[in-house]
Amino acid sequence: MKILKWLGALLIALALGVAIAAPIGPMPGFFIGGSQAQPPETWPDTSSVHEVKLKVPGGLPRVVIIWIVEWAGDLHVVGGGDSGWVRKIGAASPVELRLGDSTFALNAVAVSEDPEAILTAWLDKYEPDYPEIVAGFRNDTSGASSAAVFRLERD
Numbered sequence: 001m002k003i004l005k006w007l008g009a010l011l012i013a014l015a016l017g018v019a020i021a022a023p024i025g026p027m028p029g030f031f032i033g034g035s036q037a038q039p040p041e042t043w044p045d046t047s048s049v050h051e052v053k054l055k056v057p058g059g060l061p062r063v064v065i066i067w068i069v070e071w072a073g074d075l076h077v078v079g080g081g082d083s084g085w086v087r088k089i090g091a092a093s094p095v096e097l098r099l100g101d102s103t104f105a106l107n108a109v110a111v112s113e114d115p116e117a118i119l120t121a122w123l124d125k126y127e128p129d130y131p132e133i134v135a136g137f138r139n140d141t142s143g144a145s146s147a148a149v150f151r152l153e154r155d
Contacts (some may be wrong), residue, residue, distance in 0.1 A: 034103035
């Protein structure tokens with residue numbers, strides 16, 4: 001009987017460990033999943049893609065579920081300047097992007113020229129489906145100065 005209780009406790013601990021390690025909703029995790037693939041020369045249309053997973057490195061890697069936008073043929077992600085995953089990237093860092101069932105090794109590079117245009121495209125993409133959230137971003141008086149915009153580059 002003690003063995004069954006011990007095994008039950010072990011199974012519960014393992015299930016909790018898996019749940020904590022995988023991203024759930026807005027909560028980050030450690031595992032990105034998907035099949036490793038080479039980035040395509042031209043990205044597929046992502047206008048209907050609402051969320052992707054982005055893995056940033058560190059002592060404890062972090063996978064976040066995030067919005068993505070295509071601008072001038074490149075994929076971009078946007079985060080709050082004080083966000084933990086943004087701080088891990090800094091000015092540039094290798095990352096992994098999961099788009100559909102494929103995972104791509106890329107470099108995230110902070111955009112310094114015209115981040116406002118990318119941020120506007122990002123907000124325009126998501127406003128029809130998330131009007132309250134986007135309105136909050138648009139009404140933020142600090143605007144683009146508080147956002148971190150990253151271009152996802154191929155190696």
